Amino acid sequence: xxxxxxxxxxxxxxxxxxxxxxxxxxxxxxxxxxxxxxxxxxxxxxxxxxxxxxxxxxxxxxxxxxxxxxxxxxxxxxxxxxxxxxxxxxxxxxxxxxxxxxxxxxxxxxxxxxxxxxxxxxxxxxxxxxxxxxxxxxxxxxxxxxxxxxxxxxxxxxxxxxxxxxxxxxxxxxxxxxxxxxxxxxxxxxxxxxxxxxxxxxxxxxxxxxxxxxxxxxxxxxxxxxxxxxxxxxxxxxxxxxxxxxxxxxxxxxxxxxxxxxxxxxxxxxxxxxxxxxxx
Numbered sequence: 001x002x003x004x005x006x007x008x009x010x011x012x013x014x015x016x017x018x019x020x021x022x023x024x025x026x027x028x029x030x031x032x033x034x035x036x037x038x039x040x041x042x043x044x045x046x047x048x049x050x051x052x053x054x055x056x057x058x059x060x061x062x063x064x065x066x067x068x069x070x071x072x073x074x075x076x077x078x079x080x081x082x083x084x085x086x087x088x089x090x091x092x093x094x095x096x097x098x099x100x101x102x103x104x105x106x107x108x109x110x111x112x113x114x115x116x117x118x119x120x121x122x123x124x125x126x127x128x129x130x131x132x133x134x135x136x137x138x139x140x141x142x143x144x145x146x147x148x149x150x151x152x153x154x155x156x157x158x159x160x161x162x163x164x165x166x167x168x169x170x171x172x173x174x175x176x177x178x179x180x181x182x183x184x185x186x187x188x189x190x191x192x193x194x195x196x197x198x199x200x201x202x203x204x205x206x207x208x209x210x211x212x213x214x215x216x217x218x219x220x221x222x223x224x225x226x227x228x229x230x231x232x233x234x235x236x237x238x239x240x241x242x243x244x245x246x247x248x249x250x251x252x253x254x255x256x257x258x259x260x261x262x263x264x265x266x267x268x269x270x271x272x273x274x275x276x277x278x279x280x
Contacts, residue, residue, distance in 0.1 A: 016130070018130075020084065031237065032073065037069065039089075041065040048076075068100075072235060074234070089153055097146070105161075110164065180212070183205055187204055188201065233266065236274065251263075
């Protein structure tokens with residue numbers, strides 16, 4: 001695979017490799033990107049920190065990261081000894097093959113916790129499996145048709161599904177406040193492009209705005225507005241760095257009434273205007 005992260009999508013049906021170095025990852029520390037591709041990452045050595053849809057994760061050996069299409073990803077830092085396997089499938093291939101169907105029943109679990117862990121005992125088998133796929137890719141890439149790639153994806157997804165099986169069967173012992181926080185975050189992910197008013201989310205949750213603000217502040221230490229704004233700004237940054245869309249079109253996609261309002265909103269939260277950020 002090319003020695004760079006896919007900014008939006010993968011130009012071929014699938015890629016696999018280990019040649020994304022810590023230095024390359026560290027180039028992306030200030031630039032979140034929204035991925036259309038589906039990506040699996042296995043950490044074999046070293047550590048990294050990154051945010052997936054605003055939630056920060058510490059990645060360490062034996063971790064598998066499942067990044068769903070539409071995810072906003074940002075790298076924060078990567079250790080010099082980081083060694084990861086990356087397997088990705090393009091958005092077009094996923095659409096053509098209905099690629100998420102094998103894990104449709106656990107998509108919510110992956111969205112809530114995209115990082116899972118395998119045992120130390122299983123780790124050598126995982127590395128052998130990825131090494132085999134890399135050999136297959138290097139030697140036979142041009143001769144591998146979509147049916148075989150589809151079977152390969154299905155096998156990986158079934159493996160991921162088995163890792164989440166125990167999580168699905170575990171009882172949820174969340175407090176009422178934690179449940180409200182969870183539902184609020186899901187609503188923000190679904191609606192932040194159209195709705196920035198806290199009252200909208202409170203109404204959807206069937207509670208008062210004051211009660212929602214109090215709970216979110218208690219659980220996260222942040223205000224509802226800060227969480228919504230963080231998602232809006234993260235998406236705006238991703239579009240500015242990962243696409244060639246005009247600033248006007250980006251503002252429109254995030255439901256700003258005009259480019260001037262978007263520019264002021266962006267500068268208030270980032271410290272520089274959209275154009276300056278894009279050119280930085």
